[in-house]
Amino acid sequence: MTDPTSPQPTGPLRGLRVFDLTRVLAGPTCAQMLGDLGADVVKIERPGAGDDTRGFAPPFMPGTKESAYFTGVNRNKQSVTLDISQPEGQDIALKLIADCDIFVENFKVGALAKYGLGYEQLHAKFPRLIYCSITGFGQTGPYAPRPGYDSLIQGMGGVMSLTGEPEGLPQKVGVPVADLFAGLYGCIGILAALRHRDLTGQGQQIDIGMLDTSVAWLANQGMNYLATGENPPRLGNQHPNIVPYQVFPTGDGYMVLSVGNDPTFKRFCEAFALTHLLEDPRFATNAARVENRQLVTDTLTPVMQQHPTDWWIEKLEAQKIGCGPINTLEQVFADPHVVARGMVLEMPTPSGTPVKVIANPVKLSETPADYRIAPPLLGAHTDAILGSRLGLDAAALAALRAKGVI
Numbered sequence: 001m002t003d004p005t006s007p008q009p010t011g012p013l014r015g016l017r018v019f020d021l022t023r024v025l026a027g028p029t030c031a032q033m034l035g036d037l038g039a040d041v042v043k044i045e046r047p048g049a050g051d052d053t054r055g056f057a058p059p060f061m062p063g064t065k066e067s068a069y070f071t072g073v074n075r076n077k078q079s080v081t082l083d084i085s086q087p088e089g090q091d092i093a094l095k096l097i098a099d100c101d102i103f104v105e106n107f108k109v110g111a112l113a114k115y116g117l118g119y120e121q122l123h124a125k126f127p128r129l130i131y132c133s134i135t136g137f138g139q140t141g142p143y144a145p146r147p148g149y150d151s152l153i154q155g156m157g158g159v160m161s162l163t164g165e166p167e168g169l170p171q172k173v174g175v176p177v178a179d180l181f182a183g184l185y186g187c188i189g190i191l192a193a194l195r196h197r198d199l200t201g202q203g204q205q206i207d208i209g210m211l212d213t214s215v216a217w218l219a220n221q222g223m224n225y226l227a228t229g230e231n232p233p234r235l236g237n238q239h240p241n242i243v244p245y246q247v248f249p250t251g252d253g254y255m256v257l258s259v260g261n262d263p264t265f266k267r268f269c270e271a272f273a274l275t276h277l278l279e280d281p282r283f284a285t286n287a288a289r290v291e292n293r294q295l296v297t298d299t300l301t302p303v304m305q306q307h308p309t310d311w312w313i314e315k316l317e318a319q320k321i322g323c324g325p326i327n328t329l330e331q332v333f334a335d336p337h338v339v340a341r342g343m344v345l346e347m348p349t350p351s352g353t354p355v356k357v358i359a360n361p362v363k364l365s366e367t368p369a370d371y372r373i374a375p376p377l378l379g380a381h382t383d384a385i386l387g388s389r390l391g392l393d394a395a396a397l398a399a400l401r402a403k404g405v406i
Helices: 026-036 068-072 087-097 109-115 118-127 149-158 177-201 209-218 219-229 262-271 275-279 286-289 293-305 310-318 331-336 337-342 382-390 392-400
Strands: 017-021 042-044 079-080 101-106 131-136 204-211 245-249 254-258 322-325 343-346 355-360
Touching: 017 026, 017 087, 017 219, 026 042, 026 079, 026 101, 068 101, 068 355, 079 382, 087 275, 087 382, 101 382, 118 131, 131 177, 149 177, 177 209, 204 209, 245 286, 245 293, 254 293, 254 310, 262 275, 262 343, 310 322, 331 337, 331 355, 382 392
Parallel strands: 017 042, 017 101, 042 079, 101 131, 131 204
Antiparallel strands: 245 254, 254 322, 343 355
16 A cells, blocks of 8 residues: 555554544544554545644644644655545545555544445455544443544543642643543554454454543542542642652742652651651651641742752752653753653655654664654645555546545
8 A cells, every 4th residue: 555655664563554534633643653663554634625633723834834733643644635425435445445454533433334434334344454443432322422522521531620720720731632542542452453363363443432541541540539439639730649749849940849759758858958857747658748738848848949940950869859840842852861862853844844743752672663754745645545556547536536536
């Protein structure tokens, strides 16, 4: 399925072919991860419009007309425009899927069946196909027909009730974590299904609901509720189970202090002339500090305000005590560790202008992430893919384009 003019993949998933019928964020995140790991991903987009996120701008990438949003989750994909609502479009889709290992979609439940592209329909034709569906609420249950959006899932999934100042409004996380986690869980499910297919030859459907995944990553807070039957309160920047593990003001700003256990707290007190706190039963153990959270905060705040952030970080790191600044994004991308880890890279756009993108964080020693195709222009690979895979000549492509099929 790869455009023969595109660089050939080298990652661990090379040789696997993906039919990517997703848009916006959750589905494209999943498909980009597969592409970064070497899979051959063909992204199907609406003729003349494309993925919704092509229009989520400004900002645009410098020197291009491509939105930053789209660019962030659509590298290592080849863009084919195809109208699956037309019979000719459905026929082309089926011919492309016949040569695929993985189908990723994030349409509303049941929406693809009217185009002959539902799971049961494709499973009957292609029993080895792995079919990943990412929706707001999953394929079953009373909410299954509802559309899913990140902010409403954050609200329904509980994380907003945990985020924000105790007396303030519930807050969503500053990035669309419900979408991102759904995409990553989808990728994990696909990898597991590939292993099952290797063993049995059988494909299957992966049913990812954003609400399910949001409940799954409630983690310690979800378990705190299950253990006590009590709704955890909003604690702002404090930790529900560890104190002090929070944001403190310093002499010139703010920083995070993460004292993860009692030996670390003892070391903290000894290093900064606070040994008297160790003799106070309200400070002596983490359990006691959690019970006396406000007292600990009120006691340490004036101490932390005595010195600027850089002073604290130097002294705390020397004691091997967890700490860190609260960086702006400018500071994040300039951080020497982030730079050393290669978390920003440049890729050439179709116009030749290089753009910066955020790298894949998965570091594989033998088969590293493979950055071979820049986020594509709408329909950039339509002719090459349909010509090389389906044998359509220029006249056939022109006829399909005249009908609005491609």
